[in-house]
Amino acid sequence: MSSMPWGRQWAGPGRPASVVTVAAVAGAAAVAALGLPLDRPGIGWLLTALAAVAAVAVADTTRVTRGPKPLVVRSRPRLGAEQIAWAAATVALFAVGTFRSAGWLFTLCVLVAGLTTALALAGGRSMRSIFVACTLPFFAALRAVPWLARGLSRPGEEKLGNSRVRIVATAVVSAVLLVAFGALLASADERFAHALERLVPDLGVDTVFRWIFVGGFAAMGVGGAAFLRAAPPDMSKLDRTQGRKVHRWEWAVPLGLLTFLFAAFVAVQAVTLFRGDFGVQEYADEARSGFWQLSWVVGLTLLVLAGAARWAPRENPADRLLIRVILGTLTALTLVIAATAIQRITLYTAEYGLTRLRLLVLCCELWFVFVLLLVLVAGRRIRAAWLPRVAIAAGVSALLGLAVANPDAMIAERNVQQHGNRPIDLSYLGDLSPDAVPALTRSGDLTPEQLRCVLGRLNTGPISQPDDWRSWNLGREQARLLIAARGNPTFDCTP
Structure with missing residues (x-):
């Protein structure tokens, strides 16, 4: 095992996976x-996500009671409050996908969920151990395959082959009964047939291939999570900072x-601010050219x-x-630079409107400010x-x-408001997700023609494609109802 990644620090479970673990x-x-x-x-x-959490929890609580006694008995890891919080x-x-239909927002949530999953499974206190924890699920998914396979073919268990035959026979009988009686009931009632049609997918080649593809990757992912929960690696050495x-x-x-x-830099900014010999639009143009550089400065300073x-x-x-003098002063000056970046993006947004990218970078800058404040607090005791x-x-x-704030709705509410001579960008509003429809219909800043134009463009997107029970989404469902109440336009009048 020493030749594997982590070697002695991650020997893995001492026993094959239990039958309950494999079933979960x-x-x-x-x-x-x-x-x-x-x-x-x-x-x-x-x-x-709920099924995966339940499977890992069940796998963690099961014990192997048959077979030869292991040579090395390891204590089972306890599930702490911090790990429960990361799992929650x-x-x-993942629940964001049930209530918000914005694809960009849900993609961010899925990526961040990978980080929280790694922390829930492997833990980590320092930046080094957290980084390593993010890589462990990939190795665990590979190591879980032989672990689960040995659980299916574990020697020394009586009547295991007979149990497998009974399980297969039970599954076959259940499938035959459901198909036979389901077909009879569907032919007897049209509404039940329609409900059954929405519940059961079309069994085509693409559907079967999708089941195999998704199921295989899910089995490796959940199996790796169970592997990590059964035997997490020892990363205590990575949390130490007493190095060279x-x-x-x-x-x-x-x-x-x-x-x-x-x-x-801060002195020059202060002189410019107090002098005040610039116009709003001129400063907004300057803000656009320098905002990204200031954001990079803040991010690199954290490193x-x-x-x-x-x-x-x-x-x-x-x-x-x-340490307190130099790092404290540098952190305080970085806070001022971050505040300058926030002021620039705020002025630029007020002049040219709010977009998803501008909203995201503003949130990132606010997070940078919070982390810098944490650094100042940590400087009191040096160690944190x-x-x-x-x-x-x-x-x-x-x-x-x-x-929760519904970013696409925020963008729609901000951009429908008239600001100077800036026209309302109907094309951009029509490219927002269905989450923006409630804000658009509540707004009194759009004329009926403009509203029908934007709703017609939105109605030609994801809203026009029906959802089954798997892809049901509250944001799209509300948008369909509101668009239908306004005549259900399906045309796109934007250039």
Whole structure:
């Protein structure tokens, strides 16, 4: 096992997977294959996430009671409150697809759910261990395949072959009964036949291939999660920060010069602000050209601060004082730069309208500010093992809060308001998700012709494609009802 990734730190479970574990993983894979809509957000994503969490929980509580006694007995890992919170955050992120139809928002939620899943399974306190935790599910998915296979063919269990035959026979009899009586009942009542048609997919070649593809990947993913829960690796060594340190001047000189550079930039910004000899549109144009650079400065400074916290010595009071002075000043100046970036994107948005990208970068800048404030708080005691997890939790909370606020509706409400000579961009409004329809219909800033134009463009998109039970989504359902109440336009009048 030492030749595998992590070697001794991740030996894996000491026994093959139990039959209950294999059945739980197979059940979650079946739910994913039958209910996961790959082309749009829907309730099937939430159902799949719940099935996966239940399968991992069941696999964690089962014990192998038969077979030879293991040579090494490892204590079973306890599920802590922090891991439960990360698991709940994962389910909440997948639940966004049930209530919001914006594909870009749900894609972000799915990506962040991968991070929260890794933290729920493998944990991690420092940035190094969190990074490694994000890579472990991929290795666990590969290692889970032989682990689950050995669970199916475990020697020493009596009557296991007979049990398999009975399971297969039960499944065949159940399928025959459902097909036979379902066909009779469907032919007896048209409404039941329609409901059954929506529930049961068309059994074509593409459907069967999709079941195999999705089910296989889901089985590997859930199996890897069960593998991690059964035997998580020991990452305590990665959480230690007592590694090699550099001399105080090796880090203090470059970061001190960087602090002077930031101070000069802040001074120039203060002079420009107090002088005030610029127009709003002129400043908005300048904001557009410099916002991204300032965002990169803030993001890279966070990495510099993390590196300094890792390699700067802190054994004697002089070292700790130097850390507080230089890093504290640099963090404070970075906060001012972040505030400048936020002011620039705010002015630019007020002048040219709100878009998804501008809203996202504004949220990222606010998160940067929060992390910088955490750095200032952590500087009091120098050590802050809690900071990476709190920063990630704040980012997850911000994303969930953005989903609750309905960003496409916010964009629609902001852009329908007249600002100066800027015309309303009907084409952009028509490209928003169905989540924006309630805000558009409530607004009194659009003329009836403009509203019919935007609703007609939206009605030619995802709303026009019916949803089955797997892809049911509250945002699309509400949009269909509101559009139908206004004549159900299906034309696109925008250029």
